[in-house]
Amino acid sequence: MTFKDGVFRKSLIFLVLIIFAASATSLGKHRKHEDKAKPELPANHLPVPITPQATNYSCGPAALLAVTVYWKVYEGPESDMYKPMNTTPKDGTKPEKISEFAQKLGLKSQIFRNMKIEDLRAALGKKYTVILNIQAWPNANPHPPWEDLWDDGHYVVLIAIDNDFAYFMDPSLSRGYGYIPLAELTSRWHDFEDRIVRNYQLGIVIKGKRGMDVFPDALERIE
Secondary structure (H helix, E strand, O other): OOHHHHHHHHHHHHHHHHHHHHHHHHHHHHHHHHHHOOOOOOOOOOOOOOOOOOOOOOHHHHHHHHHHHHOOOOOOOHHHHOOOOOOEOOOEOOHHHHHHHHHHOOOEEEEEOOOOHHHHHHHHHOOOEEEEEEEOOOOOOOOOOHHHOOOOEEEEEEEEEOOOEEEEEOOOOOOOOEEEEHHHHHHHOEEEEOOOEEEEOOEEEEEOOOOOOOOOOOOOOOO
16 A cells, blocks of 8 residues: 555545534434424413313303413303303304403403514513414314314414424313424414404413412412
């Protein structure tokens, strides 16, 4: 083997080592991202009470019930909300009725459309509660793109957002909170109103005087 051959082989080995090191670093970063992307409820989430809906059409009242309990302005049952909010088995509950009833209970409530993730972060930063109107429960697996699904509107209450996920009090869940990847949220954040009007990225932003600090709240003596 000549001197030039030896230099060439050493150079080739050095190049292979560099490529291997770069690949290992890239793989490590990818694995770290995968680990980071696992949903984990942020410690600073809003402690909105878990409030399962009583019927398959009353997610609107259930979502508002959770919000009103969080803001300590209502202690009645979900069913007492149906009539003032015009909740029906056919059409569920309109966003306007949710907002109006919240105002009647002394809360400040406003409906926004075409909201962005940044708007949700800003609302959470101010400790506001936000009820989102999204699509849920696709009938097929795999299902069409969320943008094409409009049949299963559903209300959920935002409680936290991190870099990868949004976390919700979902009235269809009875044992804990739920989450949706941020990459998916915007595409399924829409619904019909009166089966005609299409609402995109609708949020009902609700503010009270002081929300709950923790859930469950402090112990109370049973009389």
